[in-house]
Amino acid sequence: QAKDAGKNCLVVFEAQMRQQLLESIELENQLAQAIANDQLTLHYQPIYELSGKRVIGCEALVRWIHPKLGFISPADFIPIAEKSSLILELGQWVYQTACQQLQRWDLDAQLPNLNMSINMSPKQFDDESFFTMVPQLLRRLSLDPARISLELTETAILEHTERNQKLLATIKQSGMRIYLDDFGTGYSSIAHLATTPIDAIKIDKTFVDKACIYERDNRLLVSILAMAKHLELDVVAEGIETPDQLNLLISNGCALGQGYLLARPMPADEFADLVRSQG
Numbered sequence: 001q002a003k004d005a006g007k008n009c010l011v012v013f014e015a016q017m018r019q020q021l022l023e024s025i026e027l028e029n030q031l032a033q034a035i036a037n038d039q040l041t042l043h044y045q046p047i048y049e050l051s052g053k054r055v056i057g058c059e060a061l062v063r064w065i066h067p068k069l070g071f072i073s074p075a076d077f078i079p080i081a082e083k084s085s086l087i088l089e090l091g092q093w094v095y096q097t098a099c100q101q102l103q104r105w106d107l108d109a110q111l112p113n114l115n116m117s118i119n120m121s122p123k124q125f126d127d128e129s130f131f132t133m134v135p136q137l138l139r140r141l142s143l144d145p146a147r148i149s150l151e152l153t154e155t156a157i158l159e160h161t162e163r164n165q166k167l168l169a170t171i172k173q174s175g176m177r178i179y180l181d182d183f184g185t186g187y188s189s190i191a192h193l194a195t196t197p198i199d200a201i202k203i204d205k206t207f208v209d210k211a212c213i214y215e216r217d218n219r220l221l222v223s224i225l226a227m228a229k230h231l232e233l234d235v236v237a238e239g240i241e242t243p244d245q246l247n248l249l250i251s252n253g254c255a256l257g258q259g260y261l262l263a264r265p266m267p268a269d270e271f272a273d274l275v276r277s278q279g
C-alpha cells in the first residue's frame with residue numbers, strides 16, 4: 001500500500017513536472033532544437049471522397065516526440081511556437097517536408113496524384129519570405145500548385161488588413177487553394193465568405209458531432225452545406241467518427257471528409273500503403 005501511494009506520488013510529480021515544462025520558456029528552447037534536430041515529424045490524415053470512399057489526399061499534421069516528455073500534441077506546442085518567431089521556422093519546415101513527401105509519392109507508380117493540405121498559422125502572415133519561398137519550392141519539385149491547399153483559420157483570414165488581403169491574393173495567384181479551417185468556430189465568418197478568395201471550408205468537428213444529436217444542429221449542418229454549394233465552395237467535413245455522421249454528410253451533398261471512422265493521422269509509409277491497397 002505504501003508502495004502504491006509512493007507510486008501515485010511519483011505519477012502526480014511527473015505530471016506536474018510535465019505541466020511546468022510545457023508552460024516554461026525552456027520548452028521554447030527545446031522546440032527550437034527539435035526543429036533543428038529533426039525531432040518533429042509529420043503524420044498524414046487521409047481525406048476521402050465520401051460517397052466512393054476513396055482517398056484523394058491528406059492533411060499534414062505535425063508531431064513532436066520529445067526525448068523525455070514523449071508525445072506532445074500540436075495543440076500544446078503550436079501556441080508556444082506562435083508566441084515567438086519559432087512558428088515561422090516551424091511553418092517553413094512543415095511546408096517543405098509536406099511538399100517533398102508529395103513529390104516522393106508522385107514518383108511511386110502505384111500511387112495516384114494526391115492532394116496535400118497544409119496548416120498555416122496566422123502569424124505566418126508576418127513572414128513575407130514564406131510567400132516567395134512557397135511558389136519557388138513548388139516549381140523546383142514540379143508540383144502543380146492546385147494540388148496544395150493552405151488551411152487558414154478564421155482569425156487569419158478575417159484579420160482584414162490590407163496586407164493580409166494582399167498575401168491571400170498572392171496565394172491565389174500562385175495557383176494554390178485556400179481552405180478555411182475550423183469553419184464556424186471563429187467570428188463573423190459568413191460576411192467574409194463573400195469577400196475573401198476561399199476555395200473550400202472545413203466544417204469543424206463540433207458541428208459534425210452535434211448534428212446527429214440535436215435537431216437544430218442537424219438543420220444547421222444541412223444549411224451550411226447548402227450555403228457552401230450556393231457559394232460554389234468545396235466542403236471538407238472534419239472529425240467524422242460514426243457511420244451516422246458519415247451518412248448524414250453524404251446524403252446532404254458533402255463531398256469530402258476526414259475522421260477517425262475513416263482513418264487516423266498516420267506516418268507517411270502507412271499512408272502510402274493505405275492508398276495502394278485501394279487499387
Ligand code: C2E
Pocket residue numbers: 045060061062073074075078091094119120121151181182238239240241258259260261265
Ligand atoms: P486542425 O487543423 O483542425 O486538425 C484536425 C485535428 O483533428 C487534428 O488534431 C486531427 O488529428 C484531429 N482529428 C481528425 N479526425 C478526428 C476525429 O475523428 N476525432 C477527433 N477527436 N479528432 C480528429 P492534431 O493533429 O492534434 O492537431 C491539432 C491542431 O493543431 C490542428 O487542428 C491545427 O490547428 C494545429 N496543427 C497541426 N499541425 C500543424 C502545423 O503543421 N502547422 C500549424 N500552424 N498548425 C498545426
Ligand code: MG
Pocket residue numbers: 059119151181
Ligand atoms: Mg487543419
Ligand code: MG
Pocket residue numbers: 181182202204238
Ligand atoms: Mg480543422
Ligand code: MG
Pocket residue numbers: 182204205238
Ligand atoms: Mg479543428
